[in-house]
Amino acid sequence: MRTLNLKMTACAFAAAALLTACGGGGTTPGTDSNTSAVSGATGTCTAAPCINFGESNLGMVDFGRLGIEVANDPADASNKVAKLTKATDDEPWAGVTVHLGGTGNSVTRIDPAQGITLRVYSPAAGLPIMVKIENASNADAFVEATASTTKAGEWETLTFTYAAANTATTYNKVSVFPGFNTQFNEVYYIDELKYTAKAADSGSSNATGPTAAALAPTANAANVVSIFSDAYTNIAVNEWGPNWGASSARVSDGAVAGDNFKSIDMTAAGQEFGAASFTDSKFDATSYTHFNMDYWLDAPLLAGQVVTIKLSNHDGGAETSAVDFEVLPVVGGSWQRLAIPLSSFKIAGGASASRNNIAQLVITAPRTNNGLPLKMYIDNVYFSK
Incomplete structure (x- = not known):
């Protein structure tokens, strides 16, 4: 060639x-x-x-x-x-x-x-x-x-x-x-x-990003394990956006109005999830009651399409069990605050709902056609009780 x-x-x-x-x-x-x-x-x-x-x-x-x-x-x-x-x-x-x-x-x-x-x-x-x-x-x-x-x-x-x-x-x-x-x-x-040029589909292309900072969380820091937030001391994350194959997306840093956020860039065709791996800082979340996260999309996902939040538990050197939760509907155009009871998460792997060694977070946003680009912005990711 x-x-x-x-x-x-x-x-x-x-x-x-x-x-x-x-x-x-x-x-x-x-x-x-x-x-x-x-x-x-x-x-x-x-x-x-x-x-x-x-x-x-x-x-x-x-x-x-x-x-x-x-x-x-x-x-x-x-x-x-x-x-x-x-x-x-x-x-x-x-x-x-x-x-x-x-x-x-x-x-x-x-x-x-x-x-x-x-x-x-x-x-x-x-x-x-x-x-x-x-x-x-x-x-x-x-x-x-x-x-x-x-x-x-x-x-x-x-x-x-x-x-x-x-x-x-x-x-x-x-x-x-x-x-x-x-x-x-x-x-x-x-x-x-x-x-003829074609405009991007609604909900499939995020070219703008957040126009304002997410509201600061109010949970007592003594009752929080923070993965990412300016409001708390974060645990050490080994890698944001690890390359786990063609469907994995990279995660980058961004800021608006003095507040930091993370951007999951699912622009390349086939990309549908981004992750954070903190295996060196895995922790026991058994006593915690809620998973919290703010997210921003420029436009909502199409009806019926969901964002899935998965928590990966590592009793050894790799995943031994996992739980997940589906966010529906997925709203766009402003920061959306999630405070999900951990009791609402369903078993997603390993036939166990154990949370004694949470080591990874995976956020998945599959579309009807994963060839459509998508960017998802997240902030204030933490566990609370």
Whole structure:
């Protein structure tokens, strides 16, 4: 695989990106438009969400040995386009991912319901062009559409529609497969990759965070074991946001109005929980009556979706039992204070409700589609009696 970026002078190779770009699955038929012109440029592609291949931050990543370069339009030397060269020894699925410098070669979020258009200059009529859209963080979340060229040696606009798209999935990566499933010596030119940007779903993207400090807790410090709060002395936490696999999220520090909080960043697709591990400071919570926590979401989770709080008990070096509690409904737009009786927690592992060696806290927020990003902010996390 080769990466082409107009700000770079060297090419990079990475087999992993090849696998991401060419995930399996069937295609959804697209439609053709016989619009042709003497230039790939129509004058309507001057800003995102449209890529005109003349941008200074343009990036292209090939896979399957496809040849890629920015070149002069074969019909209009004043216009820059992408030249894609496919040889007989290239993979039949060879293609190119196109982006404008986004993380993970991403673009702004695509609305699949509005489709994608692409200007194509093909060596022959009847050749299949496939455009695949996917989640930049989850290669398994994708849809594909194919349209056939109708012109040879002329520009035309092809339209790609995605009837099978999941409306809950974030599609923010796009790849073009010229002559899909063919192996001829062919040169294609493409221009004006155009789509409609989609706004984030309610409750799925938290870009603002708390606008005010959480109220200070009032429990007597003598009756508190604090995991995190400015109001109390906190126990030593070994790690916030430990990496326990792809579904685990990182936890970072934040502050508002002089008050500190923690942010659980479930932005990457598939992330659904954040944790705090304090195994070196595990404690006996048997005599404590309540688990307390303040949380903030910019918007509520969708109806029926819950936040689960799990307390992990370690009688030895690892979890021997656990209890959990489901928070429902999950409110957004302000700090929400939880004071949950520990007697309300249910057995979640080990067939025991023991709390004699609480060593970890796990906060889970699964969504209907975990490809949707979410940030959860927490403060004043403590046990009281």
